[in-house]
Amino acid sequence: MSHNIIKIGESNPDQVGTLAVKVRDFVGNPSNRNVLGYTTSANYTHTLSPRIERDTIASLIVTSGGTVSAYAYDVSDLTVWQYNKFNILDTNYITSNSATGSYVPFTSSSWVKSLTLNSTSLQGKALRVEACHMAGGLTGSEYIKYQWGIGTDADLTTYTPIGNIAEQNEHYNQKAYGHYVVGTTDVYLGLKVVDVNGTVTNMNNAGIQIMSYINVSIL
Numbered sequence: 001m002s003h004n005i006i007k008i009g010e011s012n013p014d015q016v017g018t019l020a021v022k023v024r025d026f027v028g029n030p031s032n033r034n035v036l037g038y039t040t041s042a043n044y045t046h047t048l049s050p051r052i053e054r055d056t057i058a059s060l061i062v063t064s065g066g067t068v069s070a071y072a073y074d075v076s077d078l079t080v081w082q083y084n085k086f087n088i089l090d091t092n093y094i095t096s097n098s099a100t101g102s103y104v105p106f107t108s109s110s111w112v113k114s115l116t117l118n119s120t121s122l123q124g125k126a127l128r129v130e131a132c133h134m135a136g137g138l139t140g141s142e143y144i145k146y147q148w149g150i151g152t153d154a155d156l157t158t159y160t161p162i163g164n165i166a167e168q169n170e171h172y173n174q175k176a177y178g179h180y181v182v183g184t185t186d187v188y189l190g191l192k193v194v195d196v197n198g199t200v201t202n203m204n205n206a207g208i209q210i211m212s213y214i215n216v217s218i219l
Contacts, residue, residue, distance in 0.1 A: 057093045058115065058216040060086050070136050070201035071105035078103050078113040078156060079133045079146055079191040080202055081214065086112060092121045094216060097154040097188070105202050114154050114190035115216065122182040126219040129178040131191055134212040135168055135200050142198030143169040148178030149192045156190045165194055189216070 060081055073079075080099045088094055095118070099111035117127070135144050145167045149159035163178030176191060191214075203212060 055218040056215060057090055057218060058086065058088045058214070060214040061212070069106075072199050072201050073105050073135065073144060073193050073196055075193055075196055076103060077105055077193045079131075079135075079193065080104050080106075080108075080111045080113050081212075082203075083110050083112050086214075090121075093118055093218075094122075101155050103155040103157070114151075114156060114188045116154070117180075117182055117187050117189055119182055119184055119186050122218075123184055124182065126179065126181045127189075127216060128219055129163070129180070129189065129214070129216050131176050131214045132166075132173060132212055133168070133176070133191060134173060134203060136202065138168065138170050138198070138200060140170065140198070142200055143167055143196070144193060144200040145195040146176055146191050146193050148176055149190060150180055151188045151190065154188050156188055156192055159190070159192060168200075 078099075083096065083098070086096055088096065095116045096112040097114045097116060098109045099113045100107050100109075101113075104111075104113050129148055131148070133146060138144070145165050147161050147165045148163040149156050149161050151157065151159035162180045163176055164174075166174035166176035168174070178189075180189070
């Protein structure tokens with residue numbers, strides 16, 4: 001007598017008919033922390049699991065402002081950060097762009113003005129970005145306001161805001177947050193100056209008093 005053998009993926013039933021099914025029998029080879037997720041093209045496939053913890057892909061912390069002189073910010077400038085302070089964990093996800101052009105307070109290959117988000121690696125992933133940017137020491141009525149934005153060029157000549165407007169003045173310094181889901185094309189991420197009053201300069205040793213930081217994470 002012949003019998004049909006039920007087989008799922010690479011799994012066969014044992015002598016008593018028990019069939020031990022593994023996730024990879026359905027969807028190939030998932031990675032750690034992947035779960036089954038429905039897609040219109042392939043029914044069920046493996047995808048990133050929903051979670052509270054985040055995967056940091058870029059970060060920066062400075063407790064001094066570097067050796068550059070003080071240059072004033074204008075509205076529409078990008079805030080600039082020291083390149084050698086940046087910690088980019090995977091350049092397949094994100095790369096940095098040097099402080100060049102007319103949308104920075106000064107030009108230098110040792111400083112960063114924006115970040116390129118690689119759509120090939122990040123497509124469909126949600127990013128959370130945050131920063132606290134300490135400009136040169138402010139007094140009296142001086143202030144600077146900045147906001148995370150996404151643009152189609154490294155200067156963010158035109159950009160879409162993706163978070164709150166944060167302000168630094170003599171009394172306090174607010175955090176800037178942003179949230180963005182990466183699409184099918186590469187885009188540029190930067191912290192844009194949206195308003196400024198007085199002579200507010202880039203970070204430098206003479207003016208910085210507290211820690212500044214950037215964090216870019218995949219949710």
